[in-house]
Amino acid sequence: MTEYSDIPQVNMLHAECEKVDAALKMIDDQTGTMTAFTIGPLPLPPGMIPTVMQMAVQILLPNPAQQSTMTEIRAQLVTYQQSLLDQLTQLGVTSPPSRAA
DSSP, X not given: OOOGGGHHHHHHHHHHHHHHHHHHHHHHTTOOOOOEEEEOOOOXXXXXXXXXXXXXXXXXXXXXXOHHHHHHHHXXXXXXXXXXXXHHHHTTOSSOOXXXX
């Protein structure tokens, strides 16, 4: 059973699943491509203090991504979607969003 204190997290996970599902549908229908991406610093281990501040960098692509890139992105999205669904299950959600994959 979902605890009331879990509702904000459930809502966030559910919304994220819907975004991933929309992206997967665009990839599968060949109606979308990667138009931008962000590279950010790796998370620091617990207790570590950054010595140099690194900011995330967003790159806008002028041309559609290669098909091989889209295949890899799709695989990453499917893995991410499954982790979101697993988290929802752990929180007791009995009717998670459906999967596109």
